[in-house]
Structures are given as C-alpha cells and as structure tokens.
Amino acid sequence: MANSRKKKAHLLGIGLDNQDGHKRITQAEKFSIVGGSEETHDRITETLVKTFEDLKRKGQTLEETSAPELAELIEKNHPA
DSSP: OOOOOOOOOOEEEEEOOOOSOOOOEEEOSSEEEEESOHHHHHHHHHHHHHHHHHHHHHTOOGGGSOHHHHHHHHHHHSOO
16 A cells, blocks of 8 residues: 655754844744854845745755755855
C-alpha cells in the first residue's frame, strides 16, 4: 500500500548575534526566522524571500527541490 501522505517542508533561519535584547520573529507559509540582530534578521529574510521567488519562477515547490539545489539557491541569494 502506497503512502498517501504528502511531503511537507519548512525552512528555519536562526540568527545568533542578537545583543540588543529584541526578540525578532518572522513567519511565512514555508519559512520562519527567529533571533538575530536587526541586520542579520533582515539578511536572512531577504535571502529566503529571494530563494522562494526563484523557486516560483522555476515552477518548483520547496518539497520538490533537492537539498543541493536549495543550498545553491540560498548561496546565490545571500546578500554580499
């Protein structure tokens, strides 16, 4: 009997450099980001938003994307 459960995926970004006491949380349908300084939190958010835009342009979902391809997209979209 085939497993009829659909594969689910969600990305979690964690910023570890928060020293200002603010608790930052950003949630979207397929990713969540917690912690980090304002700059780090914003960079992670920008990276993931651009990554999901690329996936949409390719007609792919997170669940359909291989780990190596996802890593490549994240690296490509990480601000310099």
